Amino acid sequence: MMNIDLTLTLSALIFCIGAMGVIMRRDPLVMFISIEMMFNAANLALVALSDYFGKIEGQTVVFLVIAVAAAEVAVGLAIIIAIFRTEKDVDVDGISNLHG
Amino acid sequence: MGLNGLLFAALAAFAVASALAVVFVRHTVYAALFFVAHLMALSGIYALLNAPLLAVVQVMVYGGAVMVLFVFAIMILDANELEKLTQGGSLKSMLWAGGLGSLLIGAFFGLSNRFHIASALAPGAPEGSPGLWVDNVANLGRMLYRDYLFAVEATAVLLLVAVVGIMVMAKRKLE
Numbered sequence: 554m555m556n557i558d559l560t561l562t563l564s565a566l567i568f569c570i571g572a573m574g575v576i577m578r579r580d581p582l583v584m585f586i587s588i589e590m591m592f593n594a595a596n597l598a599l600v601a602l603s604d605y606f607g608k609i610e611g612q613t614v615v616f617l618v619i620a621v622a623a624a625e626v627a628v629g630l631a632i633i634i635a636i637f638r639t640e641k642d643v644d645v646d647g648i649s650n651l652h653g
Numbered sequence: 654m655g656l657n658g659l660l661f662a663a664l665a666a667f668a669v670a671s672a673l674a675v676v677f678v679r680h681t682v683y684a685a686l687f688f689v690a691h692l693m694a695l696s697g698i699y700a701l702l703n704a705p706l707l708a709v710v711q712v713m714v715y716g717g718a719v720m721v722l723f724v725f726a727i728m729i730l731d732a733n734e735l736e737k738l739t740q741g742g743s744l745k746s747m748l749w750a751g752g753l754g755s756l757l758i759g760a761f762f763g764l765s766n767r768f769h770i771a772s773a774l775a776p777g778a779p780e781g782s783p784g785l786w787v788d789n790v791a792n793l794g795r796m797l798y799r800d801y802l803f804a805v806e807a808t809a810v811l812l813l814v815a816v817v818g819i820m821v822m823a824k825r826k827l828e
Contacts, residue, residue, distance in 0.1 A: 637729070
């Protein structure tokens, strides 16, 4: 059994780095990768707590989260590519079609 | 500590370093490759945390399938066009990001010191119990297809809807 405080700290650190990437970058793909990184940080916390309590439920939830994340990646990338095809622009600051 | 502790320290350092590289490296393709490295390190950590099946699934689904999608998207979006975006990372956005990051980390450490998050929740698994590694796949499968059957079916429907949605989005004429 690993030290639970260390693993949870690592998870928080990775989550913060992912949040930083979403704020800092203007490249839609790197922003998306950063969101995936935050997903992974949450998964790590679940696996760590599953290990700490000695129960398998946490790992079960991570399994489902990975499946949902895969679907989310496919849809998200399709949206990014659709925007690129209509706007011919990949700068997220320039896309404001939904802005009232 | 022991061997597991050393392995954990090495993998954790690798995971954090490659995560930082994803955020700070200039070229999108390099960011994607550093993200693969990050995922491999996390997979090793999963194995250390008694989740061998998840470690393998992480490599296959994330490192394989998801990253192939990302690399395809980079190919379609023209990497050179994307690279231009990253050059003008304004000082203001850096300050915002740094401020938010340190706030989140500070809040986490503050909370964990104040409440002793983990140890306050409940005692962990009893010392010397066989742990999750033994019969991991069998137990996980039993859990998924018995107690979480509805969630598994709902996820299957979600994947189907996602695939159909992507087909619609890709086929339609955009204007």
